[in-house]
Amino acid sequence: MKDVKQDQIRSQVRENYAKVALKVNDESTCHAPGCCTPQDQKTLSVDDISKQMGYSAAELQSIPNGANMGLGCGNPQAIADLKEGDVVLDLGSGGGFDCFLAAPKVGSTGKVIGVDMTPEMITKSRNNASKSKFENVEFRLGEIEHLPVSDESTDVIMSNCVINLSPDKQSVFNEAYRVLKGGGRLAISDIVLTADLPDEVRNNIPLYSGCVTGASSIHELNQYLSIAGFTNISIEPKKESKAFIKDWAPEYKVEDFIVSAVIKAEK
Template identity: 40%
Template sequence: METQISKKDKDRIEAGIQGKYTKVAKDPEGLFKYPTGKNGLEALKYNPVLIQALPSSVAASYCGVGNPFSIGPINNGEAVLDIGCGAGVDTLIAAMMTGPTGTAVGIDLTAEMLERAEKNLNLTDLKNVTFKKSSGEKLPFEDNSFDVVVSNGAINLIPDKTATLKEALRVLKPGGRLMIADQIMVGQLEKDLKARIDSWFQ
């Protein structure tokens, strides 16, 4: 499927995602079929101690389809990359888990989401977090840079998933962990490419 998507189609997908997630940056409530905000964190069984440690407005900006941290631990001193970080809630949680000797980096393509992530970071005392504008298809990091790569509901939106997964594996250190929570399609794939692209970011 990925080879069928032209640059024009990719531009349409990116524009649609930018439009939707500009709204999400302000308030995700009501824009998804699953719980968001603090209710979403609780429903997905995030560590309640970490939920309580988040300022209420930070927790309210959470938008994720699952809990990538349920797959395995984040250890003290580790370097974590969050692909498609959105408002940065998972990035901040990873930073709390890895502690002051570790680092957490979030990347996203939507400027408004990154702006919200920076505002959320400024509401905390965390000093080990950075955010960058980047696509998962081409990560701006050296090989073997991270102990853990996480992603929550983002890779399904990226047109070239193969490139994204290759990039994630490239930046992982030997023995590193890839922890993804995402949506999958159930049922028949829409045969019409235009229809698929039109519904890509719905």
Template identity: 40%
Template structure:
């Protein structure tokens, strides 16, 4: 499993490449394996008006801003915000009375994101430096948490989910895109494929992901597959790595996928005198 330093160094290099050369992240030699996972995730209307380098730096496996309805005035937090594309999209949706935070641990990505914020003229945006295992925001301070294929990079996913639960307000929504594994896969095969799928090696089995969300306190958990990765997509990458694609294909097909993962923090129980009618569900008026 890559260390946080490894991850920070890798994504810092990608941010510098986007800044200096104008290449898309997945044209960068260090990230060539991600294509086609990270491309064509955003529609023309979403791309319109965004700085080019916010799009070039996108390394996700989905579009988390499409996962949940964002309402004017809400506060949104993007875990692992990278070049800032999902933060800027969220800021548009919550409007001037809302706010969108981006959290990233990589100085070069934060620098790129803040430059993209300046170019977009987004005043309801703030990029924070920190780790997703230690979110630098108070308890019960965020309405919606999004993330785009970043939680799978963490070595302590349970802590990430507990932190997400902590900063969400009662009734708050968790809506992320992530890579997951479906069923059992031999360790050697799993490692080879996960190095290709989104260029990571830490995705959870889908039932394990759901169990960790429940353990953190979430409810209404839903995991919706959005793309199942085909072994043929990885043929060149795996062949270059000395792996026989035809031999591992039967153990791989249908087992690696991107998914939308949604959950909710339970609403606070009703406590004010007279706030609940007889027989009402606690937390609802």
């Protein structure tokens, strides 16, 4: 975005998602700033939103109350091919939703680490883990451009509609490469550009927090991943995601410019 500093973007995103963490209670509807329920459908439940994104009823029933806030644009742990003993890192873990779904798959010999830059989200996810006794899950406060994770310590990195929010995506993928073990892999759901955004959208700061303005093209993502060192890169747009993306900002018809995609790569 023109004339908008990276720290301003981070502050805007952090502020908006702090509000989400504080507003979304166990039985609430979703109030996220964009990648969530449309403004005119505040009664849509978070479970309904998540089913649109590919989560099953069984998955939604298996997590702590309040962990699912209806955020995201896909189901990354379903594409991650998780195995017993894996160490999994979730970038932008929010209330811990995908972490809690990954935890039983990696078992007691594995571990799931969630990283989020919003203190309110970390507090929420830690409370969720404690009350439901998830002993192989932990949550760390930090930015995904500067991960609080040691080198070559992770088998799988997943993320759900978060990397588009970063103003420095190259650093995100560089960090992901650093913390992955050799043979480690990415399993990411995120938003990609399918056409150039009009100026009224590109210069709209609230839409950055709404998972629209910060989206990259497939070509740009391929470049970021390649520069970081990743191989076997696969970016698969999901046209069916337009069915829920159209409600994010109906006045701008953002479904004409963005789509959810499955992003995979290996170290």
